[in-house]
Amino acid sequence: MIETNIPxxxxxxxxxxxxxxxxxxxxxxxxPIYRLALKMLGDSSDAEDVLQNTFLKALxxxxxxxxxxxxxxxxxxxxxxxxxxxxxxxxxxVPVDENPDDDEDGFMPAQFSDWCCLPEQDxxxxxxxxxxxxxxxxxxxxxxxxxxxxxxxxxxxxxxSEALGLSETAVKTRLLRARLQLRESLSTYYGERxxxxxxxxxxx
Amino acid sequence: xxxxxxxxxxxxxxSLGDYLDGNLRADLCEEIENHxxxxxxxxxxxxxxxKTIYLYHHTAREVxxxxxxxxxxxxxxxxxxFILPKR
Ligand SMILES: [Zn+2]
Numbered sequence: 001m002i003e004t005n006i007p008x009x010x011x012x013x014x015x016x017x018x019x020x021x022x023x024x025x026x027x028x029x030x031x032p033i034y035r036l037a038l039k040m041l042g043d044s045s046d047a048e049d050v051l052q053n054t055f056l057k058a059l060x061x062x063x064x065x066x067x068x069x070x071x072x073x074x075x076x077x078x079x080x081x082x083x084x085x086x087x088x089x090x091x092x093x094v095p096v097d098e099n100p101d102d103d104e105d106g107f108m109p110a111q112f113s114d115w116c117c118l119p120e121q122d123x124x125x126x127x128x129x130x131x132x133x134x135x136x137x138x139x140x141x142x143x144x145x146x147x148x149x150x151x152x153x154x155x156x157x158x159x160x161s162e163a164l165g166l167s168e169t170a171v172k173t174r175l176l177r178a179r180l181q182l183r184e185s186l187s188t189y190y191g192e193r194x195x196x197x198x199x200x201x202x203x204x
Numbered sequence: 205x206x207x208x209x210x211x212x213x214x215x216x217x218x219s220l221g222d223y224l225d226g227n228l229r230a231d232l233c234e235e236i237e238n239h240x241x242x243x244x245x246x247x248x249x250x251x252x253x254x255k256t257i258y259l260y261h262h263t264a265r266e267v268x269x270x271x272x273x274x275x276x277x278x279x280x281x282x283x284x285x286f287i288l289p290k291r
Contacts, residue, residue, distance in 0.1 A: 023278075023286035030277055035267040044270050051273070052280045059281065109217075109249045116255045129263055136264070151257055152264055157225075176221040183249070183256045 009071060015062050026055055029072070032153060033079045039148050040083035042137045050086060054079040069162040076155065077163040080145050087141050107177045111184055113191030122193050135185035139178055146171055147178035211239045216246045224254055 009028075013021040030051060037050035057078050065074055122128065136144060149160045150171070161171045216239055222228040223236055240247040278287045 019283065019286075022281075023283050026277070026281060026283065027286075030274060031267070031269070034269055034273070035265065038267055039264070048270060048273050048276070052277055055277065055281055109245070112245045112248045114248045114251065116251045123259060123263070132259060132264055147260075151260055172221050176217075179221070179224075179253055179257060180217075180249075182260070183253045186256055186259070187252060 011065065011067060011071065015065065022059070029075055030055070033075065036076065036079055036148055036153060037083050039133070039136055039152065040080075040141070040145060041086060042133070046086055046090075050079060050082045053082045057082070070159065073155065073159045073163050076149060076153065076159075077165075080149065080163055084141060084145065107180050109180060109184065111187035111191060113187050113194055115187065115190035115194045118190060118193055118197065122190070122197075128189075131186065131189045135182050138185060139181055143174050143178040143181065146174040147182070150175050151179070211235055213239075213243060213246050216240075216243075216250070220250065220253065223250070224257065 009025050010018075010021055014025060033054050034047055034051045037047035037054075038044060041047050041050065054075065058075055061078070065071070069077070136147070139147065145164065146160060146166075149155045149163055150157065155163065157168050157171050157175075160166075160175075161168045164171070166174075216236055219228055219232060219236060223233060228236070236250075240250060275287050278284060
């Protein structure tokens with residue numbers, strides 16, 4: 001699991017408007033929230049907008065926080081909503097076929113290149129990292145947000161479902177589809193690396 | 205012989221999420237592993253999906269904020285007096 005060393009906060013102090021506690025909370029969470037926003041939006045300036053709006057909304061809605069979910073899940077929920085809202089504003093015509101739970105065939109594995117065994121250095125290049133980021137951007141946003149919360153931010157299935165207002169079953173389905181789709185994207189790139197390496201070897 | 209002996213590739217895909225997250229019953233894990241021994245495609249899909257998750261865990265978490273973003277955030281929240289002690 002992902003190691004987090006985020007301290008506990010006093011909800012009472014936060015709700016009472018304690019500025020020191022609020023500053024501590026912002027200090028602890030601005031990094032993860034920015035990361036989520038950046039990977040949702042793929043643009044640093046949009047991500048900064050989401051970052052600011054998330055904490056402004058948190059400040060505004062703190063009095064209504066009831067503790068039904070953990071505080072971090074509540075904060076991720078605000079951030080995910082802000083990011084999704086910005087994405088929809090950016091692209092006002094939402095395709096009708098947006099529900100990823102309906103279509104099953106698009107998620108069948110099609111590439112079977114066994115690129116796991118590539119040398120470690122091939123995974124550490126700038127190009128490799130760019131491929132990882134691009135693959136995330138290619139995911140439909142409904143899958144992307146699930147993958148980011150669960151596999152990047154390390155929320156549990158349950159916390160992810162609370163943050164997104166989805167059932168745990170829907171989270172699991174979307175997570176699997178996101179992972180398979182990312183695998184497919186990465187297989188294209190790393191599969192080429194593998195072919196390249198194998199050609200090098202036969203030439204030697 | 206159990207009735208689960210004939211797992212299809214489609215069945216593997218259906219259990220993949222729980223399998224990768226370590227949430228699958230031991231006997232079901234064993235069935236998946238049995239299937240993978242005889243099905244190269246499924247073995248590759250499981251291995252590369254697992255590697256995909258591993259790569260994102262280990263590289264995608266490093267993100268740098270734009271210059272001044274933290275300061276602008278604190279200002280927007282009227283927390284300017286907390287900007288300095290960056291921990
Ligand atoms: Zn198979």
